[in-house]
Amino acid sequence: METGLPPVDASRLPEDALEDTMRESAARERREKLRMFLTSWQGMTGLVLVLVFFASAIFAPWLAPYDPNALNIPARLSSPTAEHWAGTDQLGRDTFSRILYGGRVALKIAAIGVSVSLVVGLILGMMAGFGPRWLDNLLLLLFDTVRAFPTIILALATVALTGPSLELVLAIVIITSIPQYARVARTATLSLKSADFIIAERSLGASTPRILFQHVMPNVVGPLLILAAMEVPVVVTVEAGLSFLGLGVLPPTASWGTILNEGYLVIRDTPWMVIAGGVPLILTTLGFTFLGEALRDIFDPRMGKGR
Amino acid sequence: MAKDTTGDEATLLDIRNLSVDFRTPRGRVKALRDVSFAVPRGKFVGVVGESGSGKSTVLWSILGLLAGNAEVTSGQILFGERDMLRLSEEAMRAARGEEISVVFQDPMTSQIPVLSYARQMRDILYRRRGMSAAEKRRRGIAMLEKVGIPDPGERVDQYPHQFSGGMRQRAGIAMALLTEPNLLLADEPTTALDVTMEAQIIHLLQELQTEFDATVVVVSHNLGLIAELCDQVVVMYAGEVVETGDVRSIFHAPQHPYTRALLECDPARIAERSRRLPVIPGDIPDLTRPLGGCIFADRCPRAMEVCRAETPPDHATPAGGIARCHLVAGPHADAAWPPPADVATVRAGEGGGARRASPDAGTAPVLEVEDLNVRFPTMGSLSARLKGVKDPFVDAVLDVSLSVREGETVGLVGESGSGKTTLGRAVLHLVASQGGSVRFGGEEIRTMREGRFKPLRRDMAMMFQDPVGSLSPRKSVRALITEPLQIHGIDTDLDAEAERLAGLVRLPKAFLSRYPHELSGGQARRVGVARALALNPRLIIADEPTAGLDVSVQGEILNLMAELQAEHGLGYLVITHNLPVVRHISDRLAIMYLGRIVEQGDAEAIFAEPAHPYTEALVRGVPQPDPDRRRTHVSISGEVPSLVNRPTGCDFVGRCPYAQERCRIEKPRHRVQEDGRVHACHFPLR
Amino acid sequence: MIYLTKRLGLSAAVILLVVAVLFSLLHLIPGDPATIALGPRATPEAIARYAAKMHLDEPVWTQFLIYVGNALTGDLGVDVFSDRPVATIIGERLGFTLALVCAGLGWAVLLGVPLGCLAAVRPNTALDRVTGLLSVGTIAVPSFLVSIWALLIFAVGLGWLPAIGAGEPGDLGDQLRHLVLPAFAIGLSWVGYLARMVRASMLEVMGETYIRSARAFGLRPRRVVFGYALRVAILPTVTLIGMGFGGLISSTVFAEIIFARPGLGKLIFDAVMARNFPIVQGGVLVATALYIVVVLLSDLIVAWLDPRVRETL
Helix, strand or coil: CCCCCCCCCHHHCHHHHHHHHHCCCHHHHHHHHHHHHHHCHHHHHHHHHHHHHHHHHHCHHHHCCCCCCCCCHHHCCCCCCCCCCCCECCCCCEHHHHHHHHHHHHHHHHHHHHHHHHHHHHHHHHHHHHCCHHHHHHHHHHHHHHHHCCHHHHHHHHHHHHCCCHHHHHHHHHHHHHHHHHHHHHHHHHHHHCCHHHHHHHHHCCCHHHHHHHHHHHHHHHHHHHHHHHHHHHHHHHHHHHHHCCCCCCCCCCCHHHHHHHHHHCCCCCCHHHHHHHHHHHHHHHHHHHHHHHHHHHHCCCCCCCC | CCCCCCCCCCEEEEEEEEEEEEEECCEEEEEEEEEEEEEECCCEEEEECCCCCCHHHHHHHHHCCCCCCEEEEEEEEEECCEEHHHCCHHHHHHHECCCEEEECCCCCCCCCCCCCHHHHHHHHCCCCCCCCHHHHHHHHHHHHHHCCCCCHHHHCCCCHHHCCHHHHHHHHHHHHHCCCCCEEEEECCCCCCCHHHHHHHHHHHHHHHHHHCCEEEEEECCHHHHHHHCCEEEEEECCEEEEEEEHHHHHHCCCCHHHHHHHHHCCCCCCCCCCCCCCCCCCCCCCCCCCCCCCCHHHCCCCCHHHHHCCCCEEECCCCCEEECCCCCCCCCCCCCCCCCCCCCCCCCCCCCCCCCCCCCCCCEEEEEEEEEEEEECCCHHHHHHHCCCCCEEEEEEEEEEEEECCCEEEEECCCCCCHHHHHHHHCCCCCCCEEEEEECCEECCCCCHHHHHHHHCCEEEECCCCCCCCCCCCCHHHHHHHHHHHCCCCCCHHHHHHHHHHHCCCCHHHHHCCHHHCCHHHHHHHHHHHHHCCCCCEEEEECCCCCCCHHHHHHHHHHHHHHHHHHCCEEEEEECCHHHHHHHCCEEEEEECCEEEEEEEHHHHHHCCCCHHHHHHHHHCCCCCHHHCCCCCCCCCCCCCHHHCCCCCCCCCCCCCCCHHHHHCCCCCEECCCCCEECCCCCCC | CHHHHHHHHHHHHHHHHHHHHHHHHHHHCCCCHHHHHHCCCCCHHHHHHHHHHCCCCCCHHHHHHHHHHHHHCCCCCECCCCCCEHHHHHHHHHHHHHHHHHHHHHHHHHHHHHHHHHHHHCCCCHHHHHHHHHHHHHHHCCHHHHHHHHHHHHHHHCCCCCCCCCCCCCCHHHHHHHHHHHHHHHHHHHHHHHHHHHHHHHHHHHCCHHHHHHHHCCCCHHHHHHHHHHHHHHHHHHHHHHHHHHHHHHHHHHHHHHCCCCCHHHHHHHHHHCCCHHHHHHHHHHHHHHHHHHHHHHHHHHHHHCHHHHCCC
């Protein structure tokens, strides 16, 4: 690789040195983004709520004051008291403990559901965007078909056949959210496919896998991760909703949905159960929404709120 | 004709000491500092400057439509009796569109896509309460006719996307003139247009100005356009007016070193063909910092000590303008300044050297293209069947033959849609080609499978039009310039290689850890060159190598390319629409029109004496940066037709001023003249 | 024409695939399709009749074609319990669902779109911040929780509005009062969703050069915002309303169940609980078709509003 030209002494070039000071360095930009995040109350509130969600779900066995399934009939349908912070249900079970354990179900569904659909959606989306036209059309048709089933309707149709279960909830969550990720990944890939830098890579002789994994994927993953943060509330809500309808987690397992379900049945006797079952759900969805919004504003201002 | 609201003074618009700041995350950018100039009634005034000069900011200040983070810190903009900076929003709005109107840079983005022209024009006339809707429509149609739109009665109901680029700009001018404003502002009115269209728009603006007796302010970086159109010129640099004067004194006897350097850098002005183009070294100063002394001092070839310490006052020039320079007058004046017009004040790049003789015809060609064809489908096969279209294809490249020899630069010139980029990409298998042959070093490569072709990619590199956009955004410069080595599995010390390549293109080592978005256009361009050179290619296909670069820096890249060519015997295929540039760097030229090469031959000879009428139109179409060489007529009319409607006869027949019956019927074949000139014309001009 | 043909073809293909999915769900489950379809409580006669009608002895491919043919002619089978045609039963209930959907989406559009516009016109003002906070807040609260809490507060707690049912047939006032809470519940998150959507696309459009042109021609701000910016910004919003319609159907199912409103969602839910498969199948098909039609409509509206696409329509 010898070309015979002597290297040029860069210090002789004042114009570049000048430019150098004018332009922001990458490190400075990263610091600036971190600072933006840390000073946005939305992002911080979101972060705190999300951390609380994770911690309470993971450490539920140590945090819960009672066994979530321990019956205590004499204390049934109690309002919040010093012993039962969130009251008790119609069987006298401690609602606060059940909320903590319910968070474990939500976390499990969210973690598995979001990560599986993210990965599958990314792969399918990149295939659709980068592959031949017929593959794109076929995958789009499939995505459209899946999206044509409103989530709950699809859940109802399958539950009618298989009966309710946690695995079913997970399957439905994954199936219905894959098209979301795939569409975002496809759009991003498609716009990159004809981008100059991809053509430049091809002109150098880069192989398709190299282009896909080295040059396309890093530019597609960002928006998908932001979407994932925004999708967690959806997944948690779907689980709670299906369990509320009796189509998901089955009693006596504690889930926010089953707490709401049981609370709905006794809504004329006590308001506390539907309140207690709803609050953690709202806090979790709020937390992830805030976090997702803040991340999006910082990393991809075009996608969201403008300035 | 124009409404008289400003008394009978000779000055219509008077900008005094205007200063504008922009609040940015990096701090306050002092975008305009103490800008003053006057616009006399009934004249064309040109505001010229490179990117970052603040010329557009001046224009938007006049209209009170600066971006939200802008702040006018001082000054006056007197429009007749009124100070536009102190008018109420209401009064300001009454003036906009009615007394002051604008022709915008890009007609593609400046016209709302969802409303018809009739509707847009009616909206502009909304203040004319006395006028009925039908009258407004009639006025719109009349104005469209005046700017040269055929069938205005029908076309007025069409939407912008149904107009071609040139037609859109005409419609944009019609809308600006609809209210017969006193003052017309034109923001880079031809920058988004092709050469032949540019000539037509310039001509139209001249005609209309005479007819409406309007006062026009043209903002542009294009010296040719300014020289062609304007009576008076304001030269801006980095947010300051450095010189004003009438057009002849500015172009023939510039007083400020920047004006002088800018003119010297314009390849269209350089009569003598040379490989080395002059450049103004350096970059515009950081406007967020406190500024002292002359704004141009850091780049000025004549900078003195006083220039860095003391801001020069606005000295009067002999021709009645002003120049903000110590050399012109005062205690530091230099009687020998400015030197005679033929003395260069800026260096013509490093290395220097006379123009090397072109490689003689005996050298074996590196690249030979013969009858190459590239077809694109215009619609899906299903739609074609539905519509009953038998041949749903267009010929983007049609029977193209050309060759590039070692050490030779071939310029491939054409307007947008001519297929020049497609041709370049087809050679490198980036676009599928359908017929003909492409030989590299004598070996047929067109039909080669990618597996066999890949090793040959080491010998053929490409430079892309968009310098930043052609770099993978999440890779560092180091990764980017060593990537070709990795792709081809070359086992070497990548870090050392990265530094060597950076040195080769004069990119400081510190830049190796940067990412593409942290680079300026010129720096990104150098990274592109480094990538192209990484594998020691024999041929480089350069697509618009100077696109997006200012006149004062484009020479750096071209000089670098020339230097590397001299050193390595590289063959260049330079694809461009920029005739003045291509004239300086090419040994041979190929002119493309609608996918065909219409003329090919020695570059100098083609410029001196074109054979094809289209070539003539291109060569004459470039506005000359010389107010004494204004054109009185436009050589060709119309626009490049769509590939879908390729004429049966000669492709150029619809626009050719010399077209005859035979041209309409028979497609001219390529013919070779004695001196090797190839053309496709039944009635060549020589 | 091309666009219309393509778009209609795509919708037809999706509906066909949906039918195929529903058909195969029934056949993928091990066991006798007739028994699964009609449920354990079906009489042997009903099973025999179903088997004959669906040609269960024929190859699966033939069965599929028959199934599709029936569905296309509006024959969705017969209710296991009442022996009434499924199409008739769905027809009786669909009106309640459509009324709820229209009411819910209607108030959300009427409030959300202007809010989004106002926020976009005055970015970073108090109004904008409040709208932004409201949007995020309402989007984050799941609609079924809104239903439950609205029921708790306004029906159970305050007793202002009726808790369950759809009102006396024929009594419009009563029906409207029964509509208020469910419509509020399913529309609430849409207010935020729309406001945010409109704001984002308005802000984007307001930054376009042609908006600056309109201002440079001195047009009134009102005209620039509503005649120019909104005219363009509404296009992506309509598309998003269409795409979000699936979510709206899901919320409707919840609202109907929680407020015991006899709509399509409640019908399907009850049928699932009773393992009344013909109703489930028919109901799911209608709900899905409804969504596909709405998406198609929204696309056509966008195409019609945008002259660039209208040409190819």
